[in-house]
Amino acid sequence: MYMQTEKTPNPSALKFIPGPKIVETPIDFPSMETARMSPIALRLFSVAGVTSVFLSHDFITVTKAEDISWDEIQPTLSAYILAHLAAGKPILSDTAPFENSAEPSLESDDAVTKDIKDIIDTRVRPAVARDGGDIVFEKFDAGVVYLRLKGACSGCPSSTITLKSGIENMLRYYVPEVKEVRAADE
Known part of the structure; x- marks a missing residue:
């Protein structure tokens, strides 16, 4: 192998x-x-x-x-x-529950939140995965999108540039209600 x-x-x-x-x-x-x-x-x-x-x-x-x-x-x-x-060993133990990394769209999500999640899932996450990471939607509040950085993205020196220049610009273009994007731990 x-x-x-x-x-x-x-x-x-x-x-x-x-x-x-x-x-x-x-x-x-x-x-x-x-x-x-x-x-x-x-x-x-x-x-x-x-x-x-x-x-x-x-x-x-x-x-x-x-x-x-x-x-x-x-x-x-x-x-x-x-x-x-x-050896064919399991990646996850059978008994352990885990928290889903992605936040699926919920029935209770408003149209703006659904649009944001869709753009993140279809345009952002595949690109970030190529770099060894993941970005997960946390919440949308008062024009601010909060995203959690995972894998190689967490602690990456260029993560602020990715959030501000890449993701924020894209979301603001497609979803006018978005004013800013921040890391969820800010």
Whole structure:
């Protein structure tokens, strides 16, 4: 089994592309404590310097501490992922519930919120996934869209530019009610 890796715009995050499908719905594990439901995420967190693990449809993004070199940990991470998949071990434990990474449109959403979610799902999330991350709608309040950054996007030096120059401009163009876009943790 061969696995491809790709650099991301975040120098602290690396995208591992093993080939087979990983998960149906993207899941972010920002710490080891949140990874108890995923044997593979727990295994990756056992490598010194790993700070977060993001599982997506066909890739795994691992983020490391800045003081750790990829040369030190990439071979171990690759070996763990390949061994886990080759052994047919589960990605998620059967008993563990998980929080859906995407926020589906709800019946109670107003037309503006539905439009925002649709644009994010169809135009933004696929582009961000190519960079090893995910962006999830949190809320729309008083003209401000709040988005949660996950995977390689979380902590990325260019995330502010992505939010302001890319996503904010796009949403303001298609949805005039949008005045600003912010990271949900601001």
